[in-house]
Amino acid sequence: MKGATTRSDREHRRFAAAAVAAAALAVGAWSWAPPVPASDEATYRAAYEAAVAARKAAAEVGFEWRDIKKTLRRARKLAKNGGEYTKAVELANQARRQGELGQIQAEEQEAAWRAAVLK
DSSP states (O other): TTTTOOOOHHHHHHHHHHHHHHHHHHHHHOOOOOOSSSSOOHHHHHHHHHHHHHHHHHTTTOOOOTTHHHHHHHHHIIIIIIIOOHHHHHHHHHHHHHHHHHHHHHHHHHHHHHHHOOO
């Protein structure tokens, strides 16, 4: 029959929709940072130091994300050259969150490896 869908087709579509939704949530989770009110240099320095610490912790477990250093450089440049502390704090918070998620990813990968290999 033309236009008829099989159970396999429906399951495939359901799986594809779930995969797309999961991917969208994952992208939103790592890139989202709470809104930052107008910031000053002290707020920027605190956010930057927290981001550096999170990056180092993620690097220690081998899951430093690709763009963390680039994001920190952009934050430092904005604060130093333009005094745009609000945007610099947003970028530092984004880098901090990526560092935290890198640490979480390391823990999850360790658990998945243990479950798959060390049965």
